[in-house]
Amino acid sequence: MNPAILESEEVLTTNAASILSAGPVSPEQAEAWEKFTALPMPVRTDEAWRFANVKDLDLGGYVPAQPVDDATRDELLTRSMGLASIAGRMVFANDQLLVQETLGDSLRQKGVIWLPLDQAAAENPELFRKHFMREEAILGGQKFAALHASQVRAGTFLYVPRGVEIDLPIEAFHWEHGANGSVFPHTLIIAEDMAKVTLIDYYESAVPDAPALACAVNDLWLGAGASVTYVCVQNWSRKAHSFQLNSTVVGRDAHSKSLFAQLGGRHVRSESISHLRGQGGRSDMLAVTVAEGAQEVDARTFQIHEVPNTQSDLLYKNSLDDTARTIFAGLIRVDPGAHRTDAYQKVRNLLLSDEAEANSAPGLEIEADDVRCTHGATSGQIEQEELFYLLSRGIPKKDAQRLIVFGFLNEVIERLGNEPVQEKLRELVRARFSE
Amino acid sequence: MRESRGAPNYEMQMSSLSIKNLHVSIGDKEIIRGLTLEIPKGEVHAIMGPNGSGKSTLSKAIGGHPDYIVTGGEVLLDGDDILGLDPDARARKGLFLAFQYPMEIPGVSNANFLRAALNARQPEGEEIEATEFYAQMYAEMDKLEMARTFTARSVNEGFSGGEKKRNEILQMAMLKPAYAVLDETDSGLDIDALRIVSAGVNALRGPNLGILLITHYQRLLDYIVPDVVHVMVEGRIVRSGGKELALELEERGYDFIKDDITEPSLA
DSSP states (O other): OOOOOOHHHHHHHHHOOTTSSOOOHHHHHHHHHHHHHSSSSOOOTGGGGGGOOOOGGOTTTTTEEOOHHHHHHHHHHOOOOOOOSEEEEEEETTTTEEEEEOOOOHHTTTTEEEEEEEHHHHHHHHHHHHTOSOOOOOOOOOHHHHHHHOOOEEEEEEEEEETBOSSSEEEEEEEHHHHHHHHEEEEEEOOOOOOOEEEEEEESSSTTTEEEEEEEEEEEEEEETOEEEEEEEEOTTTTTTEEEEEEEEOTOOOOEEEEEOOOOEEEEEEEEEEEOSSSTTTEEEEEEEEEEOOOOEEEEEEEESSSSSEEEEEEEEEEOOOOOOEEEEEEEEEEETOOTEEEEEEEEHHHHOOOOOOEEHHHEEOSSSSEEEEEEEEEEOOOOHHHHHHTTTTOHHHHHHHHHHHHHHHHHHGGOOHHHHHHHHHHHHHHHHTO | OOOOOSSOOOOSSSSSEEEEEEEEETTTTEEEEEEEEETTTTTTEEEETTTTTSSSHHHHHHHTTSSSSSEEEEETTTTOOOOTTTTHHHHTTTTTEESSOOOOOOEEEEHHHHHHHHHSSSSTTTOHHHHHHHHHHHHHHTTTTGGGGGGEEEEEOOHHHHHHHHHHHHHHHHHHSSEEESSSTTTTTHHHHHHHHHHHHHHHHHBBBEEEEEESOTHHHSOOOSEEEEEEEETTEEEOOOHHHHHHHHHTTTHHHHHSSSSSSOO
């Protein structure tokens, strides 16, 4: 029995009307829908939405995305260009699975589960229930978490058993196609003790400037000594509303690295929470944003040190051009007793235009002793001397500026420690610049 | 092969970097005050001068740095005035500036940086071929005793003083300028680095390159022997001569020149 995911017939029912007027049908989803409708829309005075242009959050007019036709399907599959060497791949379009390239037999024999979300829920209900949306959205996105829970019908479920290491990355493409469509990608990674895996989500719109709604959740759970690298490239349409709620639970001596590349969307809200729940655990929280035109990219983060001897290291970099806006509000919390916490948080904004606006609000809540917490936010422009150096080598001004911005973002990308993935990210950032 | 020359050649010619009656200000302060100098292609000229004489201002002004305002005069590259050109256009026309303090460009690898510079010199829409590029770069790096790991490192970031200067010469070797201005290339170098950097410059000497060496110390000129030495004081060339002039300066200091010019009969 499927505990929480819409079954195929139910999808059809839901698809029949606007997501904002028709409710879902499974009990869990009905409950989530009720919660969604009951919760108020964010307002300016909400601390969790401070600086955000909440007036831009009107979700009326979005409808469930329709299944794509065969020609579109073929086109999107061709455009799903990931890494050359991968362990597995799924491609979704409008929340419908197009392709599943399963993992090799040896990994399956070791007990690795890599399934579309609905199938995983049906085949592994206990495991699924134990982890599915267990961490609450506590950074202001409760309403959108409820929306996601009520509508989710596609995504990936990855379970890596104890001691299993998957060397090559796994990829999932989520395409959105059609006007005013809405998609709800979900990613759930469970890495048991000493397991190791890298997963990349690509969020893409088929048409770069069609209105769309995307409301995604990605949850990572790391057992003792596990190592998870999670990369999410958000490249939705330039007219999309993008909500993204991430949680990471880091167990004892486990090491999580996540990187969010925010390239697309018009109004982007990203919430990312790391729970340092086991001693010796470490979470690296990375993000790069390329904001241009009238884009707003709103990132809220929470580094929660729940036990002693844990580390978190956050580095977010934004490049802003035109009238783009970014918001960073990040909190480091050290719970009572979480001694010897080592937490770091750094945000850097590179302003390429006088009209761009970067808002930063770092914060600390410390209730333990012997902790080291550092945070800082800086905003600046391209250094004239750096620019002159590149110009003096014959590089034209526009290219020189791009190179400097690229380098600025690449410093974050290089923290991943996986060269093929880094190169892919560089390629995507470069492609974004040359638009 | 470089021809050895007797007396320096002051005749006007088209193949030269020619600076005529140049005036340069930073803010309200005039630093270069009517400087005239010609570096024929194929020659190495050295400018020596005490601190504050305007040596570095000269190099930045030739390169087109926006803070250095040219208030008068001309800079002709093979007969064309380059003062109206943006810095990048000057570079593509064949000018190269080796910086006294090369900038660090975080996150941009040396290889990418060099490729971007070379691609800027290709015809529109064309790029330099990768294999050829790496072969060329490695060959030049070997000459400068630079480890291959430098290609992947961010431009000058975390480089020692000597490594930065070698990197400047690597860029010069790859970009093949017609005229190079080397600003205090010897500063911050130990003797080994000085030897390597000088050998790199000497290897590039030839009939297709004019070099202007800017230096405070005579020491560099033991390694890169100039055809002509100029002495710069207070924004002007006050004396020019052969390489022996550098030795004389070394022996007697800049004061004897200054004494010479306290009664300026600039005729």
